[in-house]
Amino acid sequence: MLAEVLKGCGKLTIAVSGGVDSMTLSCFAHRTLGRKAVQMVHALSPAVPRAATARVNVQAKHEGWRLKVVDAGEFADERYRANPLNRCFFCKANLYQTLARLSEGAILSGTNCDDLGDFRPGLQAAAEHHVRHPYVEAGFAKADVRVLAKHMGLEEIAELPSSPCLASRVETGIRIESNNLKGIDAVESWILKKLAPETVRCRVRSSGLAVELDPQTLASLTEHQKTGLAREVRRIYGRHAALEVNLETYRQGSAFVNPAPGGTR
Incomplete structure (x- = not known):
């Protein structure tokens, strides 16, 4: 089901943070659709753990991804810096605006079905920027993502703990x-x-x-x-x-x- 969802997206851009969801999605999309159809974008920011950025770079080299590392610009946005309750909205809005300028087609996130019940203002930003969530469309929960990662031989990624920014x-x-x-x-x-x-x-x-x-x-x-x-x-x-x-x-x-x-x- 996930493969069918991705094939229906055409060329696509994946926001890859370095966590289990986006890393697994990036590997699966790259292996399923091929290098020409997929690009990954990683936002470099003080809010992103150094280990996550290192993980993205290592996996990109190993898999042969087309990877772009960018500054999404959220630190120039005073609405984000003020840290309101919905801070994540402004962070994701800046990210998706940046991805839209770089995108060759659909923009994809690693959101899964388990995320939908949480307080996530970032999902509102995703909706406003027409971001697609392949895991949600395919009915994948977090456990399903981990199973997929293990099936693909990504054992270390499969065991990554959840870690928000x-x-x-x-x-x-x-x-x-x-x-x-x-x-x-x-x-x-x-x-x-x-x-x-x-x-x-x-x-x-x-x-x-x-x-x-x-x-x-x-x-x-x-x-x-x-x-x-x-x-x-x-x-x-x-x-x-x-x-x-x-x-x-x-x-x-x-x-x-x-x-x-x-x-x-």
């Missing part, structure tokens, strides 16, 4: 700054290497930083280890010793303040 770690209303996002990326990368948790999020809040870990990892830490971890997080994030750092259990979307489906832009 770094700006999603900043509490609603706190201005988006590149230095904060770099600090978030550095903290999360260090914790992943040191503790190998199932989930980690470094949240920027008005009260300081919150490092959220999956329950198993958090429960495994002694009080001494927690104190040392908080101290190292302050150092890596690059702020003074008085910065409050709390270790907490992971809660999806906890940086949002009163997220409500149906919010206006």
Whole structure:
């Protein structure tokens, strides 16, 4: 079914972020339709983890993709930088405007059926820019995407944890700054290497930083280890010793303040 959806798109451009959904879609489309029919575009931004950009570049070289790396320009948009509840709308609107200038046909995203029930202002931006969602059209949920990735021999990609952009770690209303996002990326990368948790999020809040870990990892830490971890997080994030750092259990979307489906832009 997914192959039929893609074949009906003609020439296409895929927004590839470096996550499991868009990476799998890019590989599948490239292998199904061929190099001439598909181009991938990756937006380089402080909000994109360095590991995601590296992953895209490695896979593009391995698969032989036609890849363009661009600046989508969201950091020049004060509506995005102000970090309102619907920040994602402005981010995606800038991205899709950029892709429209580069596109050779349909613009595709890696949105899957599981995403449709979440608070995702970016889907409104996608609709306004006529972006297609092949996984949704083919009835694919996240689990189906992971199965497809494994079937294609993309085991490492199939096991990637969900990881929204770094700006999603900043509490609603706190201005988006590149230095904060770099600090978030550095903290999360260090914790992943040191503790190998199932989930980690470094949240920027008005009260300081919150490092959220999956329950198993958090429960495994002694009080001494927690104190040392908080101290190292302050150092890596690059702020003074008085910065409050709390270790907490992971809660999806906890940086949002009163997220409500149906919010206006």
